[in-house]
Amino acid sequence: MAGMSTTAPATPLPALFVSHGSPMLALEPGRTGPFFRRLGQTIDTRFGRPKAIVVVSPHTAARLPLVLGSAQHHAVHDFGGFPPALYELQYGPPGAPTLATRVSALLAAAGIAAHPSDEAGLDHGIWAVLRFAWPDADVPVLPVALAPHQPPAAQWALGEALAPLLAEGVLVLGSGSLTHNLQLVFGRRRVDALGAEDGEEMAESRAFRDWVAGRSAARDRDALLAYRTQAPHAALMHPTDEHWLPFYIAAGAGGLAAPGLRLHDAVTYGCLAMDAYAFGAGAQPLAEALAA
Template identity: 95%
Template sequence: MAGMSTTTPATPLPALFVSHGSPMLALEPGSTGPFFQRLGRAIDTRFGRPKAIVVVSPHTAARLPLVLGSAHHHAVHDFGGFPPALYELQYGPPGAPALAARVADLLAAQGIAVQPSDEAGLDHGIWSVLRFAWPEADVPVLPVALAPHQPPAAQWALGEALAPLLAEGVLVLGSGSLTHNLQLVFGRRRVDALGAEDGEEMLESRAFRDWVAARSAAGDREALLAYRSQAPHAALMHPTDEHWLPFYIAAGAGGLAAPGLRLHDAVTYGCLAMDAYAFGAGARPLAEALAGLTAAPPAAASALPAA
């Protein structure tokens, strides 16, 4: 495929779920920006640079899964009311038109209706993460628009359809948020305005995050799919599902034959989780590679390339 590496990793890549947090992550990395930097380095070191990245974000949504097969992408500033510096940040990786056709075929083979599109653009749930992990913007990116009205089992099935890509050196990435209640976030930000950004975590947030970690490690697909009724404080942590659904796509792609591993354990504003997970045969090797890397200092936005 044009613009893609031809090497294939000996161990399949893991499928990843990451929490992208607020758009301000790009300017205020906290502990998560450096984690994304290490994540990119660890993947490159252990598996080789991905041939491409298939990514799903709740900020790009459609009635049916939509494959955005443009040859080039750019950062979409899909938010308002933030500092001017945030709107100046750019990220312009190549697209993956040939991979778009492959993904459409994989989904169709599993009876999943999909819409092809030559639309370009990466929402902030995509570029704010990749800008840390691969700042050179040289890895082709294929966004797949989320169909948020489809049930959890359908999201999982979509991930399963993408699973063959991992052995081909293509990273499958779900970008969402392990918890996402903006009413709580804005309330906590007001409370914390005179103190540190990261206030003491709500007990409900901790309980929900730990439940997800335990059920993922146990490979408990049924509990994860039924999180609305089984996870503690699910309705409080996710008034709506859209930021949680990319978790299912990552878990479906990687599978639960091996434990799903929490790679990053963090929370901002006391309730907005920044956790990241790896699924599949490559999860443990990636966790080991991450453990072997020295933590990088937070990167200033100006230190990253503008392209």
């Protein structure tokens, strides 16, 4: 983490969950791109620029958590069928090999099997977000591969293992999607406006998003972990839950001693949520700074 301040923030950083949406977010930011830009600026101002970012995305997945400790990263264009301009975008922040050793030790101490790797590259669920939040690509990034077959409780435990990093000035970020049913998306989107925000939100999407906001604010860990049976329209909003699981890593890292707060409330195509959440002691200060 060369060149980064060694001073810990006075208030621990919040842990964040963000919805990254379509890869076209990078070219057609809608309401969410400006939110990510303001989010990065506000974190820098309120807490100090993060020393590094530990990030989990469903587009980097493995059988067990994999800690990608390369010294340098690049944007991976892990998608097809999009405009040529999207494949020309680059994002190349430094990696965090020293932090990778620390993260591996934290996971091991929690009894979580993880493997180190010197693999480089950031999937679009990572770089499409960070290019707005920290456009200079000067904050070191440490991806941790999601283990998508592990249940919500295991993801929460992984987040809890990473919790000490927040007081050390390291941001823990889960990038996924608060709702993610691509059949609904492709059925509702305008073919000539990929990435545009249009259409009235489905009632089922609104109900699911409001349930998550309510249970997070109420610090209802049990209900959140049991979302498949307790959340309205859970199977419709998440036919598979890999895009939802990073939420639990953020919630576990921040904990629910304080309410989990929704920072951003938006939907594309009427059913693809772009919501963002903050957890932990830093959640309320961040929400207040964003609202100022």
